Amino acid sequence: MALDFSLTEEQIELQKLARRFAREQVAPVAREYDEKEEVPWLLVEKLYEIGLLNVSIPEENGGLGLGLVEEVIIGEELGWADMGFYTIPMASELGITPVLIAGNAEQKERFLRPLTEKPALAAFALSEPGNGSDAAALKTRAERVGDHYVLNGTKMWISNAAEAEWTVVFATFDPELRHKGVVALVVERDRDGVSFNKIHGKMGQRAAPTHEMVLEDVKVPLENRLGEEGEGFKIAMLTLDKTRIPVAAGSVGVARRALEEAAKYAKEREAFGRPIIDFQAIQFKLADMMIGLETARMYTYYAAWLADRGDPRHIYASAIAKAYASEIAFDAANEAIQIHGGYGYVSDFPVEKLLRDVKLNQIYEGTNEIQRVIVARHIKKNIP
């Protein structure tokens, strides 16, 4: 009898709040921020006011201490309204997670509490211009000098970076050691030698700020190191094992939006004397969208539930959820455009933006190819 798909009363209220906020505050301005390629700080502030920003910060550090199931609830709603906007709070949780995983009590208090006292963001910097999927091949150097590290190098594709209070930077103190030579350092935005270049011309998710982060002789004190020297790579992977679940949740939101927009249009649009929803070619597309949506949502909740329980199966489950949800969402957005015909290809309707936005969900926080590597690793190790 233990199997139970219901949400708690509090989770239902949370869902209602997030849904209302997404519908009333985010969706109406999504197109505008996308066109202007501008960070919607006003929305970030509003999100903070209703308590939906940085929700994973523990109660003892001034936060709400919510789990991934709650993040998934929020993620679907915000992803429905604007995946680009949702990436901002999502990437902030990505920055917070390594502190939760490897930070000591003093570090948690020092780095996390300020993020609960005002609308503020965190960030996570692993990728570099020359490495993405091969994360252990990073070149950013962290040279130990007395009681601090000196950082030199460039980080690439960093969500929130210039907008964030601090960024968890992964660097190597010995490239020969590959993943065993990585250290995780919290780098505050205002440290000398830190600079950012905003990346322009993104296909989608244009409300979300993405930066190149340049580190030139940046002195970072030892007390900003998360975990031990050499544990950085492990910390990064443990983080991503969890944080790709909200990517799946945002994808579910995009898929739901695509289905809703396509169904609405198919009921209104007439061809050959009747609404196009009466044609089987359209019905099958819509049915496939719903099959993808329902299965992706269920599996995303399952992955979040495993992660919240500390069940190690969440490692492959989160990879499956992320790859699957982002793929069905991309397909849903693509078919929603097809159902809209020419109207789907222009910005008067929201569906072309869904496609542009959700393409990134197949790439960031580990490409879907890397997710399959994670699943295959599990198969090799554990399936006889």
Place this chain on the structure above:
Amino acid sequence: MKYVAIIRQVPDGEAKLREEGGRIDLSGATMILDQMDEYAVEEAIQLKEQHGGEAVIVAFGPERTKEAIRTALAMGADRAVFVKHEGDADPVTEAKALAKVLAEEAPTAVFTGGQQADWDSYALGPAVAEALGWPVVAWTTAFELLGEDRAKAKHDLDEGAQVVEVALPAVFTTQQGLNEPRYPTLPGIMKAKKKEIKEIPAEELGVTGTKVEILGQTIVQIERKQKILDGTKEPEKAAEELIRLLHEEAKVI
């Protein structure tokens, strides 16, 4: 001091409604705190924040009404009294039951939505005031407390607006313009769980049935006329026609 907001739970404006056997079927509809009542809740909370005291929610309706009560508590109200009643009740019957609760609560001021999104009778606020023998100020757009027993309020009438001074306790019906209702917050949602909801069966307050029996319900559908005038060929004629339509049909100029 104590400020009461009377609330109801109604279908969301975007909810899909169905007619089923001559009645509106709400089983598939998303139900929300009446948006007109949100102004009442906000006003009660603001008064409490400014002057101290207590913001109390009083609600009438079936079991599901608790969801709306929790929303109001999550916005920041302190506690709630819930008169539980399954089935129909006309506004006067409802008001009489609520009046008994209010007589016991003895609030400084009572607020409730100027109209109700589900059975738009405009009657609940005035009927509550009538049952208690308290003054009523309908369609309030501004409210100011002048000590413990008087208030100044601005309200809309057909002919324009009026500013009045009124002896408290009194009932004020609320509408857009009075304030900007806040969203519930996530910490508020978590705290709301621990706040008291005192439940009273409607029968205990003398509700035995309804005086207005509903024989049938239908959904009113308003369709846009979508009249488009072609101004490319004879723009002057089109402009004249536009003015005629605005004057004679739309009656806006």
